[in-house]
Amino acid sequence: MPRILIPIEVASGETRVAATPETVKKLRSIGFVVSIEKGAGSSAGFLDESYLNVGAGIFSEEDGDSLKEIDVVLCVNCPEVEFLKKLKPSALVIGLLAPYGNNSLATCLESAGLSALSLELLPRISRAQSADVLSSQANIAGYKSVLLGASALDRYFPMLMTAAGTVQPAKVVVLGAGVAGLQAIATAKRLGAVVYVSDIRQEVKEQVESLGARFIEPPEIAEERTEAGGYARQVSEAFLEAQKKQLLEQLSEADVAICTAQVPGKKAPRLIDEEMLDGMRPGSVVVDLAVSQGGNCAGTKPGEIIFRNGVKLIGASDLPCTVPNHASALYARNLLSLITPLIKQGELILNTDDELIDGSLISKDGVIRHAQLMNLGGSK
Numbered sequence: 001m002p003r004i005l006i007p008i009e010v011a012s013g014e015t016r017v018a019a020t021p022e023t024v025k026k027l028r029s030i031g032f033v034v035s036i037e038k039g040a041g042s043s044a045g046f047l048d049e050s051y052l053n054v055g056a057g058i059f060s061e062e063d064g065d066s067l068k069e070i071d072v073v074l075c076v077n078c079p080e081v082e083f084l085k086k087l088k089p090s091a092l093v094i095g096l097l098a099p100y101g102n103n104s105l106a107t108c109l110e111s112a113g114l115s116a117l118s119l120e121l122l123p124r125i126s127r128a129q130s131a132d133v134l135s136s137q138a139n140i141a142g143y144k145s146v147l148l149g150a151s152a153l154d155r156y157f158p159m160l161m162t163a164a165g166t167v168q169p170a171k172v173v174v175l176g177a178g179v180a181g182l183q184a185i186a187t188a189k190r191l192g193a194v195v196y197v198s199d200i201r202q203e204v205k206e207q208v209e210s211l212g213a214r215f216i217e218p219p220e221i222a223e224e225r226t227e228a229g230g231y232a233r234q235v236s237e238a239f240l241e242a243q244k245k246q247l248l249e250q251l252s253e254a255d256v257a258i259c260t261a262q263v264p265g266k267k268a269p270r271l272i273d274e275e276m277l278d279g280m281r282p283g284s285v286v287v288d289l290a291v292s293q294g295g296n297c298a299g300t301k302p303g304e305i306i307f308r309n310g311v312k313l314i315g316a317s318d319l320p321c322t323v324p325n326h327a328s329a330l331y332a333r334n335l336l337s338l339i340t341p342l343i344k345q346g347e348l349i350l351n352t353d354d355e356l357i358d359g360s361l362i363s364k365d366g367v368i369r370h371a372q373l374m375n376l377g378g379s380k
Contacts, residue, residue, distance in 0.1 A: 001031055001033050002033070002346070003071050004019075004027060004033070004034045006037065006041075006074055007040060007073060007075055007083070008038075008039060011077040013303075014076060015043040015321045015324035016043075016321060017040050017328045020329050021053065021056075022333075023333060024036070024051055025055065027336065028054070031343050031346050032343070034051075034057070035065070038059070044325050044327075044328040045324070067087050068086070071092065071348060072093075073087065076096060077095060078095060081104070084114060089113030089366065090113060092115040092348065092350070094119070097120070103375045106362075109362070109366060109368065110363070110367075110368055112366065115350060115364050115366075116361070117338070119133040119334075120264065122359060131338035131356070134179075136331060136333075136334055140320045140323050141319040142179065142183030142187065142289075143184070144316075144320075145258050145289055146184050146191065146287075147187070148314055148316060149172070149314070152305070152312050153285050154283040155167075157193045158170075158193070169194050170192075171255050172196070172254065172258065173197075173251060174188070174197045174198070174258045175259045175296060176199055178260060178262075180289055181197065181260040185212075185213045188258075195213035195214065196250055199218065200218050200243070218239075240269060240270070240271070247271065248276055251276050252281070254284060256284065257272065258287050259287065259288045259290055259296035260296075263293075266293075267293060268293035270298065271296040272298060273298050274298050277297070277299070277311055277313075278309070281311075282310025283310060286300070286313050287314045287316050288315055291315035291317050292318075295315070297313060300313045300315040302317040303315055303317050
């Protein structure tokens, strides 16, 4: 029976875990032996005892357990190189492995003879929806971004009629109507704000309006397709310039701007520049979900709140980590959905004829399958 290990996440600020007692129980029922590193789930509210109660073992190298006995590692972020080097050749690592331009990871997988599935590369097709980690985590980020904005704002979100007069609702501008953006729209509307949405894709207008928001029509500039494989793609500088001019007026009236526009493997497009910030009123708030990729807004920094002429710039990186219990539960279910079809008669099979596996399998027994994407042999 293949043996799965759930390690402690070592990335700074990471509070999630790749399996919960619920998914461990299901993993065991389909033929896996599951071990969890001591304390791996505690930051997300899952104690070791809860894993033991569903049949998991507690893994500890200090107690003589060896990583050479592990067949599959389920993780949130990529483990450290020294950890990977201790695994046996052909072991499979599944998680958010940050593959883009990751020369060092490619070299490590190659030298250690490991297989690896990078969840960032799962194609966004109907069959992959239940395994779509990026969407489940983006949903959380979109929700939490609005709560951050509302908390930092110097005004109410909803319209209130009081004996002292009427308070007008806050105006929220959401940049990007992907998964995070749509959840931000829904959350802002539930809190009573008036919501405007900007997106480069005309086809999302119906979704935006179905949530009660107002769609800002994209600039009328001839563009190539703005979406590929379910992910947004980069657009021209001319398009971005036209979009900025269009947003200048909207942002001058905004109380909160939520920035969600990201392109996989690329620097985030700069949608709010210094001139646009100059036009925003003191007390308004910008929440930048793309800050880890360079930011949609000028001046934002990961994990920091910056005051710029009275405007609060919030670099909202790693928001799912601030809701670790539900973030872990959803992430773990995504992994369970992905790995369940891979086990057949007690054996783990990586079938590259399956487009889900083919698209996300970056290494097979040490053979790098996406060398150009990972920049193998080049500078990182």
